[in-house]
Amino acid sequence: xxxxxTRWRASLRIARRDALRHRxxxxxxxxxxxxxxxxxxxxxxxxxxxxxxxxxTLQQTLGDDAQALVxxxxxxxxxxxxxxxxxxxxxxxxxxxVGEADIAALVPTGAELVPRREFAVDLSTDDVxxxxxxxxxxxxxxxxxxxxxxxxxxxxxxxxxxxxxxxVDRLRIxxxxxFTIGSGETDTPATLVGITRNGDSSGLAxxxxxPEEGALSRSWYVLGPDAVTWPDVLALNExxxxxxxxxxxxxxxxxxxxxxxxxxxADSRPGSTIGLVAAVAGIGLLEVVLLxxxxxxxxxxxxxxxxxxxxxxxGRPADxxxxxxxAGLVAGLGAAAVGIVLGLLGxxxxxxxxxxxxxxxxxxxxxxxxxxxxxxxxxxxxLAAAWLPARAxxxxxxxxxxxxxxxxxxxxxxxxxxxxxxxxxxxxLAxxGATRATMPMLVAGVLVLEVGLILAAGGxxxxxxxxxxxxxxxxxxxxxxxxxxxxxxxxxxxAVLAAVAAATxxxxxxTSEARAQDASWAPLAVDGTGYLTTYGFTVPxxxxxxxxxxxxxxVRAERPELAATPVLGLIPDDPAGFVELWxxxxxxxxxxxxxTEDERVDDERCSSWSVQSGYGWGAQHLVDDGTxxxxxxxxxxxxxxxxxxxxxxxxxxxxxxxxxxxxHLTLVPPRDEAGxxxxxxxxxxxxxxxxxxxHWTYGxxxxxxxxxxxxxxxLAARVAPVGALLTTQGGLTQADVDEMSRSLADAGSSVDLLxxxxxxxxxxxxxxxxxxxxxxxxxxxxxxxSVGLAAAESRPDLATLAAIGASPGLRRKxxxxxxxxxxxxxxxxxVGTGLALGYVLSLWQRTAGNWGALWEFTVxxxxxxxLAVGLPxxxxxxxxxxxxxxxxxxxxxxx
Numbered sequence: 001x002x003x004x005x006t007r008w009r010a011s012l013r014i015a016r017r018d019a020l021r022h023r024x025x026x027x028x029x030x031x032x033x034x035x036x037x038x039x040x041x042x043x044x045x046x047x048x049x050x051x052x053x054x055x056x057t058l059q060q061t062l063g064d065d066a067q068a069l070v071x072x073x074x075x076x077x078x079x080x081x082x083x084x085x086x087x088x089x090x091x092x093x094x095x096x097x098v099g100e101a102d103i104a105a106l107v108p109t110g111a112e113l114v115p116r117r118e119f120a121v122d123l124s125t126d127d128v129x130x131x132x133x134x135x136x137x138x139x140x141x142x143x144x145x146x147x148x149x150x151x152x153x154x155x156x157x158x159x160x161x162x163x164x165x166x167x168v169d170r171l172r173i174x175x176x177x178x179f180t181i182g183s184g185e186t187d188t189p190a191t192l193v194g195i196t197r198n199g200d201s202s203g204l205a206x207x208x209x210x211p212e213e214g215a216l217s218r219s220w221y222v223l224g225p226d227a228v229t230w231p232d233v234l235a236l237n238e239x240x241x242x243x244x245x246x247x248x249x250x251x252x253x254x255x256x257x258x259x260x261x262x263x264x265x266a267d268s269r270p271g272s273t274i275g276l277v278a279a280v281a282g283i284g285l286l287e288v289v290l291l292x293x294x295x296x297x298x299x300x301x302x303x304x305x306x307x308x309x310x311x312x313x314x315g316r317p318a319d320x321x322x323x324x325x326x327a328g329l330v331a332g333l334g335a336a337a338v339g340i341v342l343g344l345l346g347x348x349x350x351x352x353x354x355x356x357x358x359x360x361x362x363x364x365x366x367x368x369x370x371x372x373x374x375x376x377x378x379x380x381x382x383l384a385a386a387w388l389p390a391r392a393x394x395x396x397x398x399x400x401x402x403x404x405x406x407x408x409x410x411x412x413x414x415x416x417x418x419x420x421x422x423x424x425x426x427x428x429l430a431x432x433g434a435t436r437a438t439m440p441m442l443v444a445g446v447l448v449l450e451v452g453l454i455l456a457a458g459g460x461x462x463x464x465x466x467x468x469x470x471x472x473x474x475x476x477x478x479x480x481x482x483x484x485x486x487x488x489x490x491x492x493x494x495a496v497l498a499a500v501a502a503a504t505x506x507x508x509x510x511t512s513e514a515r516a517q518d519a520s521w522a523p524l525a526v527d528g529t530g531y532l533t534t535y536g537f538t539v540p541x542x543x544x545x546x547x548x549x550x551x552x553x554x555v556r557a558e559r560p561e562l563a564a565t566p567v568l569g570l571i572p573d574d575p576a577g578f579v580e581l582w583x584x585x586x587x588x589x590x591x592x593x594x595x596t597e598d599e600r601v602d603d604e605r606c607s608s609w610s611v612q613s614g615y616g617w618g619a620q621h622l623v624d625d626g627t628x629x630x631x632x633x634x635x636x637x638x639x640x641x642x643x644x645x646x647x648x649x650x651x652x653x654x655x656x657x658x659x660x661x662x663x664h665l666t667l668v669p670p671r672d673e674a675g676x677x678x679x680x681x682x683x684x685x686x687x688x689x690x691x692x693x694x695h696w697t698y699g700x701x702x703x704x705x706x707x708x709x710x711x712x713x714x715l716a717a718r719v720a721p722v723g724a725l726l727t728t729q730g731g732l733t734q735a736d737v738d739e740m741s742r743s744l745a746d747a748g749s750s751v752d753l754l755x756x757x758x759x760x761x762x763x764x765x766x767x768x769x770x771x772x773x774x775x776x777x778x779x780x781x782x783x784x785x786s787v788g789l790a791a792a793e794s795r796p797d798l799a800t801l802a803a804i805g806a807s808p809g810l811r812r813k814x815x816x817x818x819x820x821x822x823x824x825x826x827x828x829x830x831v832g833t834g835l836a837l838g839y840v841l842s843l844w845q846r847t848a849g850n851w852g853a854l855w856e857f858t859v860x861x862x863x864x865x866x867l868a869v870g871l872p873x874x875x876x877x878x879x880x881x882x883x884x885x886x887x888x889x890x891x892x893x894x895x
Contacts, residue, residue, distance in 0.1 A: 007322060015326035019334075026331065032292045032781070033335035033385075034342070037378045041343025042350075044367040044374070049351050052362035054249050060199075060362070061244050062221070064145030067111065068228035068245040070236055071219040072098045079260045080237050098239055100220065106235045108226035114142050115207065117215040122182035123163075125171050133167065134216065135181065137205040143221050147204060151175055152194025155206035162194035163203035166359075181205070184214045198360050230257065292385035296327060307393050317394035324390035325383055332382025336375040343374075388491075416459020422452030427836060434843035442844055446837065450501070453833060454494040458486040460825055461493060474810065478817030489822060495782035496826025497833065500867055503775030504834020507768045509841050512858040516845070519854045522614040522695035525632035527757030528731015532564070534751050535571065535618040535722035544571050548721035551751045554743040555726065559736070562726050565631040569619025569722035570707065572715075579620055579717055580668035581710070583700050589655035614695050615754050619722045622697055623707045631725045634693055643689030647705035651688050652698045663688040665706075670716045684709055726753075734758055768863035776871055783822045783875045787815055815883035816876040823875035831868045835859065 019026040052060065061069055100113055107113075116138040123130045140146050140154045140162075147154055147162055152175040155162055161181070163171075173179055173192055181188045188210060196203060222228055227247035236243050237259075255261045307320050344366060351364045430445030432438075465483030468476045482489040524531065532555060534548045552564055570579050591606035622628070626641030629650070634640075640650055649663055656663050662685040669682065686706045691698055702710075707719055726732065732755045744751050798811045842857040 007319060008326070011319070011322045011326040012330065014323050015330045018327060019330055026334075028781070029292050029296070029331045029382075029385075030335045030338060033332060033378055033381050034339035036381075037336055037339025037374055038343045038346070040374045040377070041340050041367065041371065042346045044370040045344060045347025045365075046350060048365040048367050049347065049361045049363060051365070053365050056363040057244075058246055058249060059145065059148075060201075062146075062246055063143045066114075066143050066146075066221045066223055066246070067226070068107070068222040068233075068243050069116070069219055070103055070107070070222060070241050070243045071217055073240045073242055080233060080242055080258075098241060102239060103220060103236070103241060106239070106241075107222050107228055107232060108224060111222050111224035111226065111228075112142075114139055114221040114223060116219040116221060117210070117212065118217045118219075119183045119210050119214055120216055121210070123167060123171060124180045124182065125173060125177075128171055130167060130170055133202045135161075135202050135205055135210075137207055137210055138221070139207045140204055142223070147194065147196055149194045150197055152192070155193050155204060155209075158206055158208035159188070159190050160193045161190045161203060161205045161209065162196055163192060164196050164198050164201060166198045167202060168192065168195050181210065183210050186211055186214065197355075198357065199362070234259075289381060289385045292331075292381065296324065296386040296389040321390040321394040324393050325386050328382035328384075328386025328390075329379060330382075331386075332379035333375075335382065336378035339378060340371055340374060416456050416462065419452045419455025419457070420459065422448050423456060424452070426450070426452050427840075430837070430840045431843065434840045435847055439844075442840070445840075449833070449837070450498060453497055453501070453829070457494040457497060457825075458490040460829060461486055461489055461821075464821065464825065474813035474817045475820075477814050478821050481818065482821045492782045492822050493825050496779040496822060496871075497830040499775045499778040499782070500827055500830025500871070501833040501837060503772055503867060504831050504864055505837035505841065507772065507860050507863050508835065508838025508858065510768065511860045512838070512842055512845070512855060515858045516851045516855045517613075519856075520612050520851070522612055522693070523634070523756050524615055524617075524695055524697060525725060525756050526634060526731075528727075529631075529633065529756045530562075530726030530732045530737075531615055531617075531723060531754045531756070532726055532751075533617060533723040533754070535569065535720075544720040544722065547750065548723070551744055552724060555724075555740055558740050558743045559728075562728050563631070565628055565725040565727070566721050567617055567628050567723045567725060568623045568719050569617060570621045570623060570702070570710075570715075570717050571619055571720045571722065572717045574716065579715060581621060581700075582666055583649075583651060583656045584664045584666055585653070585655045586658045588659075612694065612696065615756065617697065617722045618750075621700060621702055622722070623702045623704060623719050625704050628725060629701070631727060633727075634691075636691060640689055640691050644701070644703045646687075647703050648687045648689050649703055649706050650691055650698055650701035652691050652693055652695075654690050657688060657690065660685070662686060665700075667710055667715075682710075731755075731757070768860045769866075772863045772866050775867060776874065779823065779826060779871050780875060780878065782826075783819050784878070787819045787822070787879050812880045812883050816880040819875040819879035820872055823872040827868050827871045831864060835864075 100115075104111070104113060116136060118134055118136050121133055121135045123133060123135075138146075141156055149162065150165065152162065168174075171179060175192055175195065178189060178191050181190050190205070190209065228243060228245040230245075230248050230253045233243045233245055233248060307323065310323065311317075311320060347366075348364060351361055354360050426445045426447070426449030428445070430442050430449060433441030433443075433445055461482050465479055468479040468483070471479060532551060534551045535544050548566070555562065555564065570581075572578060595606065624644055626644040629637050629644060630641035644650065649665075651657070651663060658664055665684050665686060667682040667684070669680075686709075704719075734755070737753050737755055737758070740753055744753060798806075798814065801810060802808070838859070839857055842855060845851050845855040846853070
C-alpha cells in the first residue's frame with residue numbers, strides 16, 4: 001500500500017509541474033471540464049433554493065414559537081405526508097363538521113388556539129383593482145415572528161392590513177393609505193399598516209377584518225409549551241384535519257410510520273423524462289471527454305522523451321500510464337474546485353436577482369451531497385479523457401522516443417465497421433421508437449447512433465485519405481497526416497461531429513416546435529384587434545347587457561376614436577347552465593367503431609385530434625349577422641359576413657356539410673331540476689358557409705335567423721353581448737391595453753382586454769443562433785486542439801520542406817488544411833446526422849407529442865448553413881492566421 005501511494009505521489013508531482021509549465025493548455029482543459037461542473041452546481045443550487053428549508057418553513061408558517069398550524073380539510077379523513085405537510089383527502093370517508101373544540105381535544109392539554117382564516121379577495125383603490133388574491137386573517141400579535149416586515153407595524157385592530165410589496169406597488173399606495181377589500185359581495189374598508197417582502201403570501205389582515213362566512217379555509221395556530229407530536233398529527237388526520245407541526249418538521253418520523261408512503265409510495269418522475277435527461281447528460285459528458293482527450297494527447301506527445309526516460313530508468317508501463325492519468329486527475333480536481341465555486345457564486349447571484357422580483361425564492365440553500373457527486377464526475381471526466389492517451393504512452397517505443405523518431409500505432413480496422421453498424425442500428429431504433437411513441441427505445445437509439453458515429457470517425461478519415469493523391473500539396477500533407485495519426489484526429493472529428501449534430505437537431509426541434517405552436521394558435525381576428533370580453537361563467541344572462549354597457553362606456557371615455565363592434569352570444573340564464581347544441585358530421589365521414597388501431601391510422605376519417613389554442617369569448621356559441629365577422633378582417637371575411645346576413649351558419653369543418661348541402665343541428669332542451677330531459681332533442685337543418693379559420697368559435701357560428709329557430713327563451717338562454725371587437729388604424733399595442741385596463745378595473749372581474757398578436761411567441765432565430773454559436777465554439781476548440789498537436793508533430797517535416805525551398809506560407813496552408821479536414825468532416829457528417837435526428841424527433845412528436853399533423857419537420861436553413869459553411873471557414877482561416885509561417889531548422893533523424 002505504501003509503495004502504491006508513493007508511486008501515485010510521484011506521478012501527481014510530475015503532473016502538477018507539467019500543468020504549471022504548460023499553463024495555456026491546462027487552463028483550456030480545466031475550463032472544458034469545469035463548464036459542466038459549473039452548470040450542475042448552478043442547477044443544484046437553484047433547485048435547492050426554490051424549495052423552503054425546514055427553518056424557512058417553520059418561520060413562515062409558525063413564526064417564532066407556535067407549535068403547529070392545524071387546518072380543517074373538506075373531507076372526513078386525510079393521509080398526511082412528511083415533512084412537507086402535504087395531504088391527500090380520502091373522499092370515500094364521511095364528512096363531519098369539525099370545530100375548535102374537536103381540535104382542542106386532540107392537541108396537548110392547555111394549548112391555546114388562535115384562529116386563522118383565508119379569503120379570496122379583490123383589492124382596489126380609486127384607480128386600480130387587483131383580482132383573485134388570497135388574503136389571510138389572524139391575530140398576528142399572538143403569533144410573534146409570523147410577519148417579516150420591511151416597513152410599518154403588525155396589524156392589531158380590525159381593518160388593519162399588511163400586504164406584500166408587489167401588491168403595494170400595483171395598488172400604488174403607502175403605509176397609512178386606505179383601500180378596499182372585496183370578499184364575495186362585501187366591500188370592507190382597510191388601512192395599510194405594514195409591508196412584507198414578496199413571496200407566495202399576499203399579506204395578513206387583522207382578525208375580524210373580513211366576515212367569517214366568506215372564508216376559504218379554517219385553521220388554528222397551536223400555542224403552548226408542549227409539542228404537537230406525530231401521534232397527535234395522526235389523530236387529527238382521522239377527523240379530517242391536517243397539521244404542520246414544529247416537532248414533526250424538526251424530528252420527522254421514519255417512513256414506516258407514515259401512512260401516506262404506505263398508501264401511495266414515494267413520488268417518482270416518469271421513466272421517459274429520466275431517460276431523456278440521462279441521454280442528454282450522457283452525450284454532454286461524452287462531448288467533454290472527446291474535447292479534452294486531444295489536449296491530454298498533446299501533453300503526452302510533448303512529454304514523450306520525458307516518459308521514455310522514466311521507462312529507461314526502470315519505469316513500468318503502469319507507471320507511464322499513471323503519470324498521464326495523474327494529469328487528468330489534477331485537471332479534474334482543479335476543474336471541480338473552479339466549477340463548484342463559480343456554480344455556487346452564480347446560484348447566489350441568481351437568488352439575489354430573483355429576491356427582488358414579485359415571487360422570490362424562499363431561501364438560499366446550498367447543495368451538500370450533490371457537490372461531492374459533481375466533484376466525482378469532474379474527476380471521472382479528467383481520468384476518462386486521459387485514459388486513451390495514457391494507454392498510448394504506456395505502449396510507446398522507448399528507443400524510438402529517445403532517438404527522436406516518431407512511432408505510430410496501427411489503427412484497428414474493425415473499429416470503424418463496428419461504429420458504422422452501431423450507427424445504423426441506433427438510427428433504426430430511434431425511428432422505431434419515434435413511430436411507436438416509445439421513449440426508452442428512442443433515447444437508446446439516439447445514444448447508440450452517437451456512439452457509433454464517434455467510433456466510425458476514424459473510418460471516415462481513412463476514406464478521405466484515399467483522395468490525397470488528387471489534392472494539392474498542403475491538402476495532401478494534411479489528409480495523409482490525419483489518416484496516419486487517427487488516434488489524434490479521430491477524437492477531434494468525433495467532437496466536432498457530435499457538437500454539430502446535437503446543435504442541428506436542437507435547432508430543427510426548436511424551429512419545428514415554434515412552427516407547431518404558431519400553427520396551433522387560432523386567431524379570432526387580425527393582429528392588433530382588441531377583444532373586450534365582458535362575460536364570464538359567473539355572470540347571469542340577464543346581467544350581461546348591463547356589464548357590457550358599463551365596460552364599453554369606460555373604453556369610449558378613455559379612447560373615443562376606437563371602433564367597437566358588439567359580439568353577441570347565446571348565454572344561459574343560469575351561470576352554471578350551458579346550451580347543448582352541436583352540428584352532426586356527415587355519417588359518411590365518421591370513423592367506424594369496428595376498425596382496428598392499424599386500420600384507424602390509414603383511414604382519413606379517423607384523423608387524430610391536435611392541440612389548439614387562442615383567445616375566447618366565454619360563450620359557447622356566438623350569434624352574428626355578419627357585422628362582427630366583417631370587422632375581424634380575416635381572409636374571406638366579406639364572403640362569410642354576407643353568408644351570415646343571408647341567414648346561413650358558419651362552420652370550419654367540411655365534414656359537417658351533408659350530401660343535401662345543409663348542416664344538421666341537434667339541440668337538447670334544458671333538463672329539469674332532477675336532471676332528466678324535459679323534452680326530446682330538437683333537430684333542424686340550415687344552410688352553411690365553410691371557412692378555413694381554425695378557431696373553435698367558427699366551428700359553429702349562428703346567424704340571427706337560425707338562433708330564432710332555436711327559440712332561445714325556451715332554452716332558458718338569451719342572445720346578449722359577451723364583448724366587443726376594438727379596432728383602430730395601426731392596431732392596439734400593449735401600452736393601449738395598460739391604459740384602458742385602469743378604466744376597466746371597476747367594471748368587474750369578468751371584464752378583460754386582450755389584443756390579437758401580443759401573445760408571446762418563441763424567438764426561434766435567437767435560439768438557433770445561440771445554439772449554432774455554442775456549437776461553433778465547441779467545434780473550433782476541438783479543431784484547435786487537434787491542429788496544435790498536428791503542428792507540434794509536423795514541425796520536423798515542415799522545417800525540412802522549408803530547407804529544400806518550400807515557401808514560408810506553406811506551413812500556414814498546411815495548418816489551414818489540417819483544420820479543414822477536421823472541420824469539413826465534422827460539419828458535413830454532423831449536419832447530416834443532426835437532420836436525421838431532427839426528423840426522428842419530428843416523427844416522435846407527431847406520434848406521441850399531441851401535436852399531430854401540426855408538427856412539421858422544419859429546418860432553419862440559415863443557422864444550419866452557418867454551421868455547415870461557417871465552421872470550416874472559421875477553422876481554416878483561424879488556423880492560417882494563428883500559425884507562424886517561418887520555423888527554425890530542426891535536427892531530423894531518419895526513421
